[in-house]
Amino acid sequence: MLYRVKLDIFEGPFDLLLFLIRKNEVDIYDIPIAQISEQFLAYIETMQMLDLDVAGDFIEMCAILISIKARYLLPKPESENEDEYDDPRMELVERLLEYKKYKEASIEMQDLEEQRSRLYSRAYFDYIPKTEEISDEAYLDNVNIFDLMMALKSALDNMPKVTEHQVELIRVTVEEQSDWILRKLTGKPMILFRELMQTMESKMEIIVTFIALLELMKKRLITVHQSENFDDIRIKPAVIIEEE
């Protein structure tokens, strides 16, 4: 049995927390910390149950939640009056709201992005006469600091080497292997993972092919099934691909 969790739904611990607050329909200023942290932990635990590498960020948030919960268990100092009592949850609430503020703004920015993408500017203007000799090299008109950094890396990486240096070339790309898998599936209802792997020559090739397989699953072009642990994996096209 294999599991797949859409973890990318939550961009981070704040996302998950906001979601839990909404799901439980509680007041953000009055978070029932015990209940929410329990659910947060349950989520983390399921991730761990899956041997998932739980991001440190989530674990950090667990620690924060637990420490807030712990502070509730401590008796309130008697002398201070209610007004001065600072709620251990306040800092968290402030951070949550701060995050939410930008998250909402980012969604408005997404609308702007969408609108702007519907306006096309003139793409091409042939003013510069082609008389000057043009080398094979791309002309870079608007280079930014990233290009400059990459150029430095490239120069240093390609620096003539005094020492012997072995470079292992990866001869296949994920794209190539995706196409290859789809071709293999052409006209067939299913192929076995083992069959795919038989032709592989190197570990690297296997890994790249495997990644291609995951990519195809993600794009929903194939489905993958396994009856039990260590059984061979059956790869099926999402729809039968017609032979041309």
Next chain:
Amino acid sequence: MVLDNEQIIEALIFAHDGPLSAKKIKEILPELESEKNIKKIIRAIDDRYEKNNSPIKIIELAGGFQMVTREPFASWISQLYKSRSRSRLTRKGLETLAIIAYRQPITKVEVEEIRGVSADGVIRTLIERNLITVKGRRKAPGNPLEYGTTTYFLEYFGLKSLKDLPSLKEIDELLKSDSHFLESLDQVALEKILPEKLGLSSVDEILGAEEQPAATEAPSSEASDEDDSGTNDGDDREGESQ
């Protein structure tokens, strides 16, 4: 042929790559004296375009003026660029970019504090896409780099200046409106995740359920998302043109 300033400005805006500032126009046509004058002329050109039903208009963004096609033509033009449509920013990218845009100059650590997660890969991508750049160094221990948005950022979002960024919501507004937040979560997927153990069902179940729509629409093609929208555009067009 006697050239008047209006025509020259029109030619300059047309020929320039990216938004052309009034300042630059004034450098080339100093007799126009003020940038206000120049803006008036540009507005006259754009009015004429509009009156003539031109598919092109002139917009002001990133501190300059640029000719672009009007919205309704987008679906046709996108067909010219079908194969290499510009990839949109991810949710993560947008979130990070929003924080940097509103809080610039800002360090990576500060971005991470607000988002609650590491910003490593995202910042690289944003620099690579020329949306943010290094703006300087913070005068603080370790002298960390400070990031801010580029001019291209304004161009990308169609903003005249940073002042045009959507205004941030006040706290009470934030508390009221969860709509945006919900929108941003893929609800269908959530239903799938949450059931029993906050997020588990077997792969077969999830994939099976998710695949149905895709399987019927996008047979063997890869970028099924883009293709889908392409098809929609096509449909729109038929609708509109008939």
Next chain:
Amino acid sequence: MVLDNEQIIEALIFAHDGPLSAKKIKEILPELESEKNIKKIIRAIDDRYEKNNSPIKIIELAGGFQMVTREPFASWISQLYKSRSRSRLTRKGLETLAIIAYRQPITKVEVEEIRGVSADGVIRTLIERNLITVKGRRKAPGNPLEYGTTTYFLEYFGLKSLKDLPSLKEIDELLKSDSHFLESLDQVALEKILPEKLGLSSVDEILGAEEQPAATEAPSSEASDEDDSGTNDGDDREGESQ
């Protein structure tokens, strides 16, 4: 807004990257039936432009149609491109510029040692573009010239000072998050499906396997020199800023 074919074709030619062929237009607007029809429409657009004294015209070349500005405007437009057409920066140029920026003051021979090829032409171009300049002479046999970057270089890259250039260590940090594709992988699936079949025991091993060439060799090879000097840069910088 009702869009007619003439407007759509106008928008397509405007937005297209290079000359647009009638054939391509027909693919997008199949109802126009013949390429002859399309050419007729394009001629109508161009006639309208001419009648309206537009600075823009449509010419046919390389088997397609393209909008260009009329000749009399060339002298104005050339002023937009003045700085650019003279000598543009190539990838080779950029690499050399990066080396000079990070290692200044540096002699031509030193640049050539890093790049492994002659730097004559490139250095001249960079000087012409006002990105680098002669900073002095090295106190060494032959007193070779030393080069460094200009103020315009800083302006060009939007930096306040050379101290703001990301250090080699910072570049490495930014670039190491090159895990674009890993990020997109569903790690759960990786761990669950993969194991023994591939003779691998965990995701880490795969990741490890990929990183090895860089991780194990870099420290011992010449790259370590770069790292050292990177740190030195950092030190210099701190020295300067205090």
